Amino acid sequence: MQWYVIFKKEILENWRNMKWIWVPIVFILFAVMDPITTYYLPKIMDAVGGIPEGAVVDIPMPNANEAILMSFNELGLLGVLITVVIAMGVISGEMKSGVYELILSKPVKYTNYVSAKFMSLALIVFLSIFLAVVAGWYYVSLLFGSIDFTKILTSILFFSLYFALIIGIVIMVNTWVQSPGVVAFLSLIIIIALNVLTSIYGHIFTWSPALIGDYIGEYLHSGVLSTEIWYSALMAVIFTFACIQFAILTLKNRALQ
Amino acid sequence: MALLEASHLTKTYKDISVVNDVSFSLEHGKCVALLGPNGSGKTTTLRMLAGFIKPTDGNISFNEDRLSKDFRNYVGYLPQFPVFHNWMSGKEFLIYAGQLAHLSKTEAIKRADELLDLVNLKEVRKLRISKYSGGMKQRLGIAQALIHAPKLIILDEPASALDPIGRREVLNLMRELKKDATILFSTHILNDAEEVSDEILLLNEGKIIEQGSMHELESVQSTVTIKLSFTDEPKFIEDRLKEIESVFKVTRENNDYFLTVHDLQIARKQLLEVVHRENWQLTRFEVAKTSLEDLFMKAVKK
Amino acid sequence: MLINQDLILLLLPVLILQLILLVIAIIDLIRIEKANGPKWVWALVIIFINIIGPIVYFIFGRRP
Numbered sequence: 001m002q003w004y005v006i007f008k009k010e011i012l013e014n015w016r017n018m019k020w021i022w023v024p025i026v027f028i029l030f031a032v033m034d035p036i037t038t039y040y041l042p043k044i045m046d047a048v049g050g051i052p053e054g055a056v057v058d059i060p061m062p063n064a065n066e067a068i069l070m071s072f073n074e075l076g077l078l079g080v081l082i083t084v085v086i087a088m089g090v091i092s093g094e095m096k097s098g099v100y101e102l103i104l105s106k107p108v109k110y111t112n113y114v115s116a117k118f119m120s121l122a123l124i125v126f127l128s129i130f131l132a133v134v135a136g137w138y139y140v141s142l143l144f145g146s147i148d149f150t151k152i153l154t155s156i157l158f159f160s161l162y163f164a165l166i167i168g169i170v171i172m173v174n175t176w177v178q179s180p181g182v183v184a185f186l187s188l189i190i191i192i193a194l195n196v197l198t199s200i201y202g203h204i205f206t207w208s209p210a211l212i213g214d215y216i217g218e219y220l221h222s223g224v225l226s227t228e229i230w231y232s233a234l235m236a237v238i239f240t241f242a243c244i245q246f247a248i249l250t251l252k253n254r255a256l257q
Numbered sequence: 258m259a260l261l262e263a264s265h266l267t268k269t270y271k272d273i274s275v276v277n278d279v280s281f282s283l284e285h286g287k288c289v290a291l292l293g294p295n296g297s298g299k300t301t302t303l304r305m306l307a308g309f310i311k312p313t314d315g316n317i318s319f320n321e322d323r324l325s326k327d328f329r330n331y332v333g334y335l336p337q338f339p340v341f342h343n344w345m346s347g348k349e350f351l352i353y354a355g356q357l358a359h360l361s362k363t364e365a366i367k368r369a370d371e372l373l374d375l376v377n378l379k380e381v382r383k384l385r386i387s388k389y390s391g392g393m394k395q396r397l398g399i400a401q402a403l404i405h406a407p408k409l410i411i412l413d414e415p416a417s418a419l420d421p422i423g424r425r426e427v428l429n430l431m432r433e434l435k436k437d438a439t440i441l442f443s444t445h446i447l448n449d450a451e452e453v454s455d456e457i458l459l460l461n462e463g464k465i466i467e468q469g470s471m472h473e474l475e476s477v478q479s480t481v482t483i484k485l486s487f488t489d490e491p492k493f494i495e496d497r498l499k500e501i502e503s504v505f506k507v508t509r510e511n512n513d514y515f516l517t518v519h520d521l522q523i524a525r526k527q528l529l530e531v532v533h534r535e536n537w538q539l540t541r542f543e544v545a546k547t548s549l550e551d552l553f554m555k556a557v558k559k
Numbered sequence: 560m561l562i563n564q565d566l567i568l569l570l571l572p573v574l575i576l577q578l579i580l581l582v583i584a585i586i587d588l589i590r591i592e593k594a595n596g597p598k599w600v601w602a603l604v605i606i607f608i609n610i611i612g613p614i615v616y617f618i619f620g621r622r623p
Binding site for chain 3 (some may be wrong): 017018019021022025026028029032036040082085135139142
């Protein structure tokens, strides 16, 4: 009941500050940009000219799977950035402004407070990813060729788990410092570190959630879900849960100070 | 039976004790002022009572507390500088606060309407809080503290930051509230404490240095100071004054004499007799009652 | 044949989304009490910087 009250308040707040509109639109634009420009770039260069007679412009046209993977990669970069930014003040902002003190003077359970905020953010981000990838898939189907839609849906599900982890990390950092800007900075450092470590030791950490994007690429190509993608997904869920728990504990301990 | 008992409350941050062995009890239906200069530990004490921070030592017991260890169910708290979700309307925020305190939506709406009436915000209930004035925000803050009908209302400096009109509004509201609630409020303004409280806890450097009802405090300190001035310097005046039975202290400042007495009636009679007998040229006889202010200054300087 | 009917049809949904983004950013800018900086500067940013303008406004322009 209390959880739902906080969750509903978050949903309403995100409606009034337009997040429900602009975040999905921006995600969609990110996802369709690359397939469209990739398709039209050779044609544009052709039309513009300036290429010496006889020179052969040979830009290989990606296949449909490669094209939709561009959408995923774009979301994996810019989408993550937007996710960090929309989550950076979700708790730290309330602490900084002081409204936190009023809310927590009511018998609010920290578990409810943190998890409701997590879920409200996850809902926006998941919806945005879904709409974005489907829009990307639409353009890829038109320009590059068809892809099985169930493959796309499965990919979206796995991809969403990586974003859940991103939100979890940002929420955890939210409880450390009171400045949203610093929260975004620290969160990005953690996310970059996770990706860098994974790319260096990828052969060891085959279960790293940061590899979900790569595994989705393999899955789109082969049509088979590897064991690794399941492990990565499991790890994403575990890490997300750990981040949320850690955030709850941090807030509880802060209250006891 | 007391509503709340705090015993030996202590709060230490890195070896610095902000609140030091504070004990008191709050009776049902009383309005108690926690009075002290800035930095005396008022806010920390209130936050411990509101269940925000845990005391380093000592404990707080609510006698109503049978169901839950979470004090926040029984306490309505107004921080010194209340901040709201500014994108909500006043009414929306009250309903939200009520639901957070486990009221059903219908109850919360009903309660919000009652309180908006009480704190006189009915006209602006649909307006976004960002458009509210300081006084309106303070009243909304009081309303949100009351939303779950708490046993105890804790107000941190409820009137200190307001202009005279806002301050008057809040004090009137507190006078209204104390008819059927227990209030504990902090202030560094003596007038506010004097005006609305039944009891005073005087706090300085984290310790309670005086406590009691207004009446008790006044009678304990009910020494009265009389100021005397003369046209000339009478002979042996200090000795003669000290001989007066009811006078127990004489001090001199320039040409004025200050007599500290317990009972004004007797002292006046005896004093005037002496003046008459000695034929002193008395030009000024002034009675200065010891106010809370003196008490405060004395206690703080101690 | 670079700008043919197919291309316009293809890009139409994208253009509409961009337009919605721009419009809601402007609506929001009008509605909010105070922006993080002069409102007219934000209006210029939103209108003249394609896609990025509205995004930057939503992230930095609304007062926290």
